[in-house]
Amino acid sequence: MSKGITSKNEDYSQWYNEIVVKADLAEHSSVKGCMVIKPYGYSIWEKMQAILDQKFKETGHSNAYFPLFIPKSYFSKEAAHVEGFATECAVVTHYRLKNDGNGNIIVDETAKLEEELIVRPTSETIIWNTYRGWIQSYRDLPLLINQWANVVRWEMRTRLFLRTTEFLWQEGHTAHATSQEAIEETEKMLDVYADFAENFMAVPVVKGKKTPTERFAGALDTYCIEALMQDGKALQAGTSHFLGQNFAKAFDVKFTSKEGKLEHVWASSWGVSTRLIGALIMAHSDDSGLVLPPQLAPIQVVIVPIYKSDEELATISTFVDELMPKLKKLGISVKYDDRDSQRPGFKFAEYELKGVPVRLAIGGRDMENATVELARRDTKEKFTVAQNGLDTYIQNLLTEIQQSIYNKALNFRDEHITQANSYEEFKKLLDEKGGFIAAHWDGTAETEKQIKEETKATIRCIPLNNKQETGVCILTGKPSIQRVLFARAY
Amino acid sequence: MSKGITSKNEDYSQWYNEIVVKADLAEHSSVKGCMVIKPYGYSIWEKMQAILDQKFKETGHSNAYFPLFIPKSYFSKEAAHVEGFATECAVVTHYRLKNDGNGNIIVDETAKLEEELIVRPTSETIIWNTYRGWIQSYRDLPLLINQWANVVRWEMRTRLFLRTTEFLWQEGHTAHATSQEAIEETEKMLDVYADFAENFMAVPVVKGKKTPTERFAGALDTYCIEALMQDGKALQAGTSHFLGQNFAKAFDVKFTSKEGKLEHVWASSWGVSTRLIGALIMAHSDDSGLVLPPQLAPIQVVIVPIYKSDEELATISTFVDELMPKLKKLGISVKYDDRDSQRPGFKFAEYELKGVPVRLAIGGRDMENATVELARRDTKEKFTVAQNGLDTYIQNLLTEIQQSIYNKALNFRDEHITQANSYEEFKKLLDEKGGFIAAHWDGTAETEKQIKEETKATIRCIPLNNKQETGVCILTGKPSIQRVLFARAY
Numbered sequence: 001m002s003k004g005i006t007s008k009n010e011d012y013s014q015w016y017n018e019i020v021v022k023a024d025l026a027e028h029s030s031v032k033g034c035m036v037i038k039p040y041g042y043s044i045w046e047k048m049q050a051i052l053d054q055k056f057k058e059t060g061h062s063n064a065y066f067p068l069f070i071p072k073s074y075f076s077k078e079a080a081h082v083e084g085f086a087t088e089c090a091v092v093t094h095y096r097l098k099n100d101g102n103g104n105i106i107v108d109e110t111a112k113l114e115e116e117l118i119v120r121p122t123s124e125t126i127i128w129n130t131y132r133g134w135i136q137s138y139r140d141l142p143l144l145i146n147q148w149a150n151v152v153r154w155e156m157r158t159r160l161f162l163r164t165t166e167f168l169w170q171e172g173h174t175a176h177a178t179s180q181e182a183i184e185e186t187e188k189m190l191d192v193y194a195d196f197a198e199n200f201m202a203v204p205v206v207k208g209k210k211t212p213t214e215r216f217a218g219a220l221d222t223y224c225i226e227a228l229m230q231d232g233k234a235l236q237a238g239t240s241h242f243l244g245q246n247f248a249k250a251f252d253v254k255f256t257s258k259e260g261k262l263e264h265v266w267a268s269s270w271g272v273s274t275r276l277i278g279a280l281i282m283a284h285s286d287d288s289g290l291v292l293p294p295q296l297a298p299i300q301v302v303i304v305p306i307y308k309s310d311e312e313l314a315t316i317s318t319f320v321d322e323l324m325p326k327l328k329k330l331g332i333s334v335k336y337d338d339r340d341s342q343r344p345g346f347k348f349a350e351y352e353l354k355g356v357p358v359r360l361a362i363g364g365r366d367m368e369n370a371t372v373e374l375a376r377r378d379t380k381e382k383f384t385v386a387q388n389g390l391d392t393y394i395q396n397l398l399t400e401i402q403q404s405i406y407n408k409a410l411n412f413r414d415e416h417i418t419q420a421n422s423y424e425e426f427k428k429l430l431d432e433k434g435g436f437i438a439a440h441w442d443g444t445a446e447t448e449k450q451i452k453e454e455t456k457a458t459i460r461c462i463p464l465n466n467k468q469e470t471g472v473c474i475l476t477g478k479p480s481i482q483r484v485l486f487a488r489a490y
Numbered sequence: 491m492s493k494g495i496t497s498k499n500e501d502y503s504q505w506y507n508e509i510v511v512k513a514d515l516a517e518h519s520s521v522k523g524c525m526v527i528k529p530y531g532y533s534i535w536e537k538m539q540a541i542l543d544q545k546f547k548e549t550g551h552s553n554a555y556f557p558l559f560i561p562k563s564y565f566s567k568e569a570a571h572v573e574g575f576a577t578e579c580a581v582v583t584h585y586r587l588k589n590d591g592n593g594n595i596i597v598d599e600t601a602k603l604e605e606e607l608i609v610r611p612t613s614e615t616i617i618w619n620t621y622r623g624w625i626q627s628y629r630d631l632p633l634l635i636n637q638w639a640n641v642v643r644w645e646m647r648t649r650l651f652l653r654t655t656e657f658l659w660q661e662g663h664t665a666h667a668t669s670q671e672a673i674e675e676t677e678k679m680l681d682v683y684a685d686f687a688e689n690f691m692a693v694p695v696v697k698g699k700k701t702p703t704e705r706f707a708g709a710l711d712t713y714c715i716e717a718l719m720q721d722g723k724a725l726q727a728g729t730s731h732f733l734g735q736n737f738a739k740a741f742d743v744k745f746t747s748k749e750g751k752l753e754h755v756w757a758s759s760w761g762v763s764t765r766l767i768g769a770l771i772m773a774h775s776d777d778s779g780l781v782l783p784p785q786l787a788p789i790q791v792v793i794v795p796i797y798k799s800d801e802e803l804a805t806i807s808t809f810v811d812e813l814m815p816k817l818k819k820l821g822i823s824v825k826y827d828d829r830d831s832q833r834p835g836f837k838f839a840e841y842e843l844k845g846v847p848v849r850l851a852i853g854g855r856d857m858e859n860a861t862v863e864l865a866r867r868d869t870k871e872k873f874t875v876a877q878n879g880l881d882t883y884i885q886n887l888l889t890e891i892q893q894s895i896y897n898k899a900l901n902f903r904d905e906h907i908t909q910a911n912s913y914e915e916f917k918k919l920l921d922e923k924g925g926f927i928a929a930h931w932d933g934t935a936e937t938e939k940q941i942k943e944e945t946k947a948t949i950r951c952i953p954l955n956n957k958q959e960t961g962v963c964i965l966t967g968k969p970s971i972q973r974v975l976f977a978r979a980y
Binding site: 063065072074096097098105118130139154166 | 517519524527552555556576608635639658
């Protein structure tokens with residue numbers, strides 16, 4: 001099987017699909033819109049989960065688990081919420097199958113649910129219905145809960161990791177005594193996401209707020225982190241919502257304040273999903289395959305022996321057997337691929353495709369010289385490195401690679417934030433350069449909609465601490481107080 | 491709110507429910523048969539997951555993720571399998587809701603699925619349909635995959651943790667070149683489960699095989715671990731199935747052997763679920779609440795200060811601030827409860843209810859004497875212990891408590907394996923003593939069924955390496971070659 005892949009300049013979309021499939025990350029399942037996450041892809045998700053989970057716990061959150069199913073009536077209790085999700089809900093209507101007597105298995109129509117159940121597309125409704133029983137007094141607040149779960153949103157057009165009918169995610173749902181505390185929580189978790197994206201995924205992000213049109217259904221404010229992919233399209237990498245008292249009111253969740261007053265609770269919710277793996281791929285990878293930042297690489301170092309005889313292999317293996325525990329002691333994950341069934345060249349291509357950050361090749365000559373040949377996946381540079389002190393050399397190099405991958409993405413992103421001062425210039429930039437376009441907008445949903453329909457660009461966000469400057473809307477010429485970031489997006 | 495609970499001798503079932511709810515482990519959700527796992531209960535599940543996941547990885551398995559939904563036609567491909575699960579399937583028939591024009595949200599009948607989707611009750615079918623694409627040659631074998639997931643089996647009568655419509659579990663699905671390898675895998679994973687139950691849950695188990703009647707739907711052989719609860723009822727704590735070539739044949743999964751022959755693949759599957767938390771509760775707890783073995787306790791040590799003045803509290807806190815890092819360094823999880831809003835007695839009762847293995851109470855007199863008052867949750871003994879060397883004292887004590895809880899359960903279990911030599915004796919033992927009853931059985935499904943209908947006792951297993959001895963069936967008087975273990979069970 002050839003592992004060669006399409007060039008990303010030739011066909012970006014095809015390039016992406018081939019990396020996902022050929023690097024053994026995921027594949028389409030036989031269930032429309034649902035993916036199978038393969039072991040290598042899942043191991044990246046496990047690394048993401050472990051890091052995020054630790055950050056959630058460090059910020060005072062506990063994990064819990066709520067039902068997969070939501071009664072239709074609960075789902076409908078918050079008007080904007082149901083409006084936002086109704087068209088993409090998987091609905092359970094029956095709870096039994098039967099044999100029709102001719103050997104066919106059919107749905108048993110006598111086992112019809114009185115009330116249909118929705119497979120959760122997000123869990124605000126079922127969770128807030130539960131919180132009613134958990135919150136009585138200000139002493140029960142804040143309530144800081146996270147859930148790792150699968151969710152389902154029926155999608156007509158799907159892409160592996162980026163948009164699938166079922167996906168894995170985490171969803172935080174918090175309850176607070178005051179509006180200010182809930183907003184602080186919303187912003188704190190946005191910072192957690194931004195820190196994760198930048199320091200672990202090596203993906204620079206813009207933190208901002210969504211326009212009312214792009215808000216989460218049921219939120220008063222949606223904060224987001226927006227990343228830029230190598231084809232110049234933006235990708236929303238995480239969202240954090242200030243829900244006000246909307247869900248507390250819909251589910252009648254009140255608390256007695258310190259002052260003895262009965263008040264509705266204030267809420268936030270926030271989530272990131274397996275979509276992050278799509279972002280990771282698109283942000284860094286190249287025509288040889290995946291490029292993984294060391295912090296998220298399931299294998300950080302691979303060692304390939306180059307030998308002509310069993311004796312030579314034995315000498316190399318003796319060295320490797322001493323090196324591996326030293327690397328592991330430094331927290332570095334390492335694999336020794338001494339398979340006899342494949343040639344070194346095949347192995348090199350395979351680990352490039354899989355994005356392993358550092359490759360060591362060791363031959364007989366290297367053993368004589370007490371060196372190894374080291375290859376960096378991100379820059380494809382090769383070095384001859386002394387065996388003496390190799391463990392700390394690699395440790396430092398992994399740190400450097402992490403930073404270097406981030407810097408490259410940051411430079412690309414910064415080069416692709418461009419100001420447009422007219423609609424013509426805006427459209428030209430979109431078609432010829434891509435990236436984020438900072439432009440004045442009159443603040444109306446109508447203008448936003450028209451620009452989207454005419455250019456496929458959406459307002460990705462209004463950056464936090466955005467510079468206030470007077471100007472005129474690129475579409476309508478009406479007054480504007482600030483530039484907002486537009487882009488075509490995934 | 492009173493935390494007092496019903497005595498287990500008075501009403502075992504009520505006692506169990508109250509522990510689950512009052513120790514904040516879980517509660518019934520508003521979705522029939524589905525539970526909410528609360529943070530404290532979920533943290534026990536997280537500990538279980540972490541330990542099991544490590545064991546699975548050490549034995550060569552990787553995690554992956556497969557779709558929640560299974561097309562009805564796939565589900566029906568293995569005849570015994572669909573027969574076993576058809577009557578408890580949640581069925582998705584539609585993928586959209588709509589507003590009916592009167593403000594009501596209804597199912598959009600135009601969005602009806604051509605083929606219904608089953609919410610997975612177990613994933614053999616969807617996974618084996620996927621494995622067809624993953625396995626071509628003997629080089630692709632063995633394929634050793636595990637999945638952490640939620641599954642749904644529609645239950646009419648549910649109990650928190652023990653039997654719920656949705657539950658969390660892991661399911662291993664492996665593929666092998668030979669029957670023998672698949673059987674070895676099946677047995678290996680049974681050993682992993684038994685080791686986990688005994689050394690972490692402190693629950694002794696009997697390893698055995700199920701009778702054909704009790705086998706997993708689609709398996710050639712089902713291995714199980716059976717535990718005994720304090721009310722004398724048995725609980726199946728984990729199963730490991732040898733599936734033969736049933737699923738490989740149903741989904742046409744073949745491989746080319748070393749000899750160049752095209753053959754069907756051999757399979758195993760194995761799983762444990764959140765039911766284990768139910769087993770943990772029922773095996774050890776008492777009338778004061780949960781008793782948790784230290785290996786699975788989210789909080790292993792709680793420290794409660796007893797003070798009359800802020801000054802006294804400050805002195806105690808200084809000591810505790812030095813002690814906590816020492817305990818943490820030894821891998822011990824510790825909580826300092828210096829809440830001013832609750833009295834010591836309230837706190838003592840709360841941590842007893844929650845099963846924290848070791849409680850330290852420290853007062854002014856203790857500080858003067860350089861001692862602490864230590865209470866063991868399992869035996870309720872109290873000791874005065876020197877502050878000097880307290881960290882290693884506690885470390886050793888936790889090991890002792892773990893062993894002691896296990897020994898107590900083991901003694902109880904061993905005292906409750908009784909031989910019955912007649913049906914009268916069998917029924918008397920069931921009603922008066924409970925536990926496992928070792929009795930001769932003629933090996934037929936008819937006898938097994940009749941005994942079950944008349945006594946509610948089932949054959950829990952035929953123990954591995956069971957002693958072979960001739961005898962006569964307690965019901966029919968027909969010849970028997972061995973005793974099997976009967977019990978009433980959860």
